[in-house]
Amino acid sequence: xxxxVRHVCAILACALxxxxxxxxxxxxxxxxxxxxxxxxxxxxxxxxxLAAELRCLVCQNQTIADSNAELAQDLRxxxxxxIQAGQSDQQIIDFMVNRYGxxxxxxxxVKGLTLLLWGGPIVLLLLxxxxxxxxxxxxxxxxxxxxxxxxxxxQRAEALLKQKD
Amino acid sequence: xxxxxxxLIGFLALVVLLAVGLNLNPRDIPSPLVGKPAPNFELKQHDxxxxxxxxxxxxxxxxxxxxxxxxxxxxxxxHGVLVSLSKQKVLPIxxxxxxxxxxxxxxxxxxxxxGKHLAEEESLSRQRIGQWLSQHGDPYALxxxxxxxxxxxxxxxxxxxxxxxxxxxxxxxxxxxGPLTPDVIAQKILPLVGELQxxxxxx
Numbered sequence: 001x002x003x004x005v006r007h008v009c010a011i012l013a014c015a016l017x018x019x020x021x022x023x024x025x026x027x028x029x030x031x032x033x034x035x036x037x038x039x040x041x042x043x044x045x046x047x048x049x050l051a052a053e054l055r056c057l058v059c060q061n062q063t064i065a066d067s068n069a070e071l072a073q074d075l076r077x078x079x080x081x082x083i084q085a086g087q088s089d090q091q092i093i094d095f096m097v098n099r100y101g102x103x104x105x106x107x108x109x110v111k112g113l114t115l116l117l118w119g120g121p122i123v124l125l126l127l128x129x130x131x132x133x134x135x136x137x138x139x140x141x142x143x144x145x146x147x148x149x150x151x152x153x154x155q156r157a158e159a160l161l162k163q164k165d
Numbered sequence: 166x167x168x169x170x171x172x173l174i175g176f177l178a179l180v181v182l183l184a185v186g187l188n189l190n191p192r193d194i195p196s197p198l199v200g201k202p203a204p205n206f207e208l209k210q211h212d213x214x215x216x217x218x219x220x221x222x223x224x225x226x227x228x229x230x231x232x233x234x235x236x237x238x239x240x241x242x243x244h245g246v247l248v249s250l251s252k253q254k255v256l257p258i259x260x261x262x263x264x265x266x267x268x269x270x271x272x273x274x275x276x277x278x279x280g281k282h283l284a285e286e287e288s289l290s291r292q293r294i295g296q297w298l299s300q301h302g303d304p305y306a307l308x309x310x311x312x313x314x315x316x317x318x319x320x321x322x323x324x325x326x327x328x329x330x331x332x333x334x335x336x337x338x339x340x341x342x343g344p345l346t347p348d349v350i351a352q353k354i355l356p357l358v359g360e361l362q363x364x365x366x367x368x
Binding site for chain 1: 324
């Protein structure tokens, strides 16, 4: 038994080491694909945060910061040149929305069309809570009606609980 | 009503919702450009003797802008449909060749990144386009070169092939993403073009 535990520990340790090694060996591939705006760290930060808000339309579940698709690279280049031209974040976002629509925004705006998207989960949660409370109340009533607890029964239950302590 | 029926109803509603949702085409993203003026551009043509082309030259006509490339597999699939459409002489088709060299993942295009060796890129593009058009037929009234894909971005292109129908006043009336099929031509393109041509730009 002890041997098995040791084995498992060793395997886990190896896996952790490998993991750490992989992280060290391949930095930057998971989150920040955009090539740096080498000279200007502030502009680079803006590029990263803008790119993380924009959807890559080719690989639709990735942002253009994560994606290495051809189009994502082009769009990062566009964003970079707009930053260099001194445009505001809102101007850059508008540029993208005018061409690709709201779909390009990773966080869809709250408006008539997207109310169901934003409000749906809350509505479902409230409906669920309402149903649960109703169900529990009904069940209680039914149980009480079926088997009313006698005074004698209560005493016995209390005695049993005390025994347990 | 039987209380055991409710879960069944809920389940069926879910099935219907998922059936509809899963059958939608996730690549069919509504373009905000429909109903808006076609973005302007000035690009060189494939024909070296022809002047710089700009959409303003098509004013007064209903025309189609077809975004394509020789490396694009679905463009090959679509090409025959375009050739037969052009034979009907319903509307002129302008080909926008999108990133002929830099978009081709089979090539090492780092040599041409950021417009380095532009002249070489241009002549290589022309060579590939010419070969393709003489091999598969040329449905285009003219073809323009969008070497770096910037015009593509202005038109919201995110995957070739894409086609736009533009009216007499330069307004985009339809965008089709993906290869054109005989069905799309017959059911969407031709009726719209007929209507636009009859009403002089008012659909």
